[in-house]
Amino acid sequence: MRAICLYLHIHQPVRYREYSIFDVGNDHHYFDDDYYGRQSNERIFKKVADKSYYPMLSLLEDSINRYPSFKFSLSITGTWLDQAERWTPELIAQIRRLVDTGRVEIVSETYYHSLAFFSNLEEFNEQVKLHTEKIKTLFGVTPQVFRNTEFAYNDQLAKWADEAGYKGILAEGWDKILGWRSPNHVYQPIGCKNIKLLLKNYRLSDDIAFRFSNRSWGEWPLTVPKYQRWVDDDCLRGPLINLFMDFETFGEHQWKDTGIFDFMRNLIPSWLSEYENKFITVSEACELEPPVDAISMPETVTWADTERDLSAWASNAMQNSAMSDLYNMRDSVLATDDLELIRDWRYLTTSDHPYSMCTKYWHDGDVHAYFSAYASPYESFMYFENVLRDLDYRLEIKNHR
């Protein structure tokens, strides 16, 4: 038996606008840029919905209806759900229909797509709980498998998830950790009793997610027969092919005219045409076989860049000071019991914000590698700090009432 475990991650941050210091104390609407503004959440969400969410969800629903053995898994952030509820509620209804078939599994994560695990464990627990509740409310299911924001994973996180009772946890199948081992097996995090570890097959995933439309790639154009041959070859290393990628790969990162939708539409029946091939969800993957080995990742591994570390989010002084300023406010923000204030504060924990302050490759002029809502990392930091000042102002007002 050979199985593809297709897992797609859906997320949109709630972006703060170019919030001036002259707005502080006067205007508390940080997240409501003008419709045509650079940080307009509504405009960006609707644009990506048209290019990716609508066509890809339809393709998936169509395939679910057509092929009884097609299955996949989804993780959906709370910030995405908040925005979809406002602007595209029909997408939520569509996902609900998919979940109702029993062949689409929802994965657990933090509500606000944050890296709170590394800053404040209480906040992390709270955000995971909020997410679980939201998923239960909207889709009527309780997630069994966990993924952390940006796939940021280490042994402590695995221990936390094990104790929290998860069946499985997802991480990057990074060569430096795996060595000669293959990501095509089920593993167990070191020191854990029950939880299973599923590792992304980054080569086969990135062939679709990153290289598909790259004309200077030697393998371009990627056809279904060619790709399936690679998958067949890779199955010699193990029966489980973990294809983990952003949902927006389809239509947004790889545009429609690259043929990405046709590729996916044809890959599904083509894979299923061989009798021993299956699609499975992440929970099923955990039970595919007993763990073949224990894996240890003492240092945090992510799915970003060639470094696969947290440096895209937490390597410069701006990122570190923005996040420590933010988390230092937590107790006083929560103490207000002001739901709006707490929600605004939590929107700022989204990892996209420190990412937009990343200067790693900035002065090489490699701006295109970092699609950002802001003109520069420095501007992103400036506006973020101004928002924090206004949150402080609101706290002051509260406390003196």
Next chain:
Amino acid sequence: MLKLNMMKILMLGWELPPHNSGGLGVACLNMARALSKYGVKIDFVVPYSAEHPEASFMHVIAATHLDPIARYGGAYESNSIYEQIIPTADEAKYVSIRDIQHSYCEFIEGFLKTHRPDVVHAHDWLTFEAGIIAKKQHDLPLIAHVHATEFDRAGAHAGNPIIHEVEQEGLIAADKIIAVSEATKRIIHDNYHIPLNKIDVVYNSLDEGYNTSNYHFKEDTYDYLQKMKASGYTIVSTVGRFTVQKGLHNLLHAAALAVHKNPKLLFILAGDGEERNELVKLSADLGIGKNVIFTGFIRGKRLRDIYSLSDIFVMSSVSEPFGLTALEAAHHGDALILTKQSGVSEIIWSAMKYDFWDERKLADEILAIANSQTLRQTLQQNVLHEYNKISWDQVAKKCMKIYNNVKHKRN
């Protein structure tokens, strides 16, 4: 590569250090020096007669017997100054810059009867007419190098129609145009209607002597400023001619907005020019007279001390073909704020940027840097890694490639 070392270039310039009034002479000297290191033989014509001890690597030729002080004629200064400086009746006839250009052209006509360079490289409108003579009468390939156009110098205003005309003719006659930035390339295309494929961008670099000189900042040079800084003031400086091109009115309006939020800001305006009195009055009218300091025209060590002392350097220009002062300030560790209309903002990423008219955003950026040590230090450290990324050696290589192309096309 072709035989570059055989290449003979006739450069038409208007000034060279130490007889320069601005960046044009410095750029020409550095460019010529870098070219000569590749064996390029350069005859560099200037419109006056003087010693140039730094330019011994090339042949500097005087087109007139004038004193260097006269080279800009009456174009920018009042005639009365020149009557004092040039008392002899014989030289008084050269008072107008047009007269000097006329003599310069006559000289070039004579010079080309006995010399045949491979390429003629003319710097700015001042020498374009001489360049046209070389092209039309002697069939030599002409490169027009644009360091600034009249549109830059005149700010939002129309500028001098005679200068526009000379620029237009030179740009049309040239085989190739070198612009010092994409911004300048755009102006040449939009306002002089030159096809884009005729224009190459070659950025300037910092003066080679800048890194190697034995400059040392002594903390007590500006005792007052140092004390203010110690008591928590943030020092914001700008350097340049006080002309409409530099956008200093916008800067002062932004300063007023910023001081309103954070009174511990000091703005240093280093330079001089026709707007000085207006600017002094404006800062008083805005109620920030105590926060704005006018140093007058300074250069050399005194200028570098201002850079060293400053936390933030603002380039507020409405239009700035390149903007070398920003690289100088970066060298001395300042955080940079640049208008998007400046050429230098095209190559420097570690800086805050704004549109010249956006006073509120400039105030925002000044306040953000003043209020956050993290942002200030990040900007200061990061720009140190990149301000030197364009070298004069790279400039020379690009120029040689252009020389080869125009020459090749001719043959």
